[in-house]
Amino acid sequence: MDPFDIPIEPIRPPHIEIDPSLRTITRGVDSRAAIDAAVPEVRATTDVHLNNFEKSTVTHVVIQVTISRQVQIFKYIGYQYDWAVPSPFWDFLGRIASKAIFDDQVDLRELNFVAIGRREFVAYTTSTWRAAANAQKAAGLAGLEGLPPLNVIEVNFKKPQPGQPIEVTWAPARALFTAKIREWNERAGKPLDHQNPDKPQADKTGPDVEETALPSSGGEA
Template identity: 55%
Template sequence: MDTIADSTTSLDLQADEASPKLRTLKCEPGGICVDTIDAPVPEVRATTEECFRAFDRDNVTHVVIQVTISRQAEIFRQVGYQYDWDWPGPFWEFLGKIAAKGVFDDKTELRELNYIPLGRREFIAYTTSMWTAAVETGKVGGTAQAERPPVKVVEVSFKKAQPGQPLELRWAPARGPIAAKIKECKPNPKYLMCQRTTNRPIRS
């Protein structure tokens, strides 16, 4: 996941046109967007398969949200914001807050790590508070990377947003290829707050 090139093509950007009823971010072209989503985290309902209910979420180190651009636009319309494909960082930060509330009951904070587009989806990786604290402790104490907690990843996907209803997401332990990508992933948080430099996807 250390490859940042955005190869997404032919994405369905249905209802992505600007709406005067939605708030927008104020970001300076060519710079870093320091604006944030100024809205409460909406109610969220998290579900998983019965066989995963006993999964130990307290020791999760990373979360990967897989979501289409059109689904992001749906979610943020419900939050009251116009999704801006050119400046994804603040929106991904807020998606992390939604996932933290649904999966972890706000007991951990998710911090953007990196992302990669794949077909019609974007895979956005986050670190949990436990992993972040372990990394910071290692920097201070000289702890080797091998001594960090074992990488434990969950995947999150969002269902279609329904007006007036809580957002719904599903989580599950990450599949092998996703967990392997996380182990190779290099942090690039500054890039995530920058303006995208690739062409905007067109509708299929």
């Protein structure tokens, strides 16, 4: 059985402790402006044999992160994490990954996500891919015709340590991830509600929400 055919219900955290010393996101603004904080110092690590990997050809990034890790990351940054309003936090995670892996030379934007229990897999497009997609659209081409080959990487966040840079690890994505990215790029879908992923919300902006089984790499530590 294809694991993508196995629906797994996203689980709302039973309790996220509210820390009154932390800031809360600004509501009613674009998600990229909702967290008014500088991206912290970061460090990216990968296997030695990938040191010469050509990152300029990356088209998509998949961040896999648990709810508890997001709570830790945003506490480190000075913000209270809110599971019910995911987009500002996903956007900021993308900015952290961009700084760590691409030295802020690549703008990551959310494409879609899969929630499995309390773990979220958030897919992003790179600015390189979006430029190619815009050119393809202008040329009147459909599907993935005329676009560069998919080159997807997976990213995990380690537990933040006081006084230390946030550390991320990355590696080329497994075939299962790349296949899902291909599917998401080939189809058009309405955004779905984060809390009820099988209920379309046509008036809600942001990435699609889909409940699908994706394997964890076990990267969080």
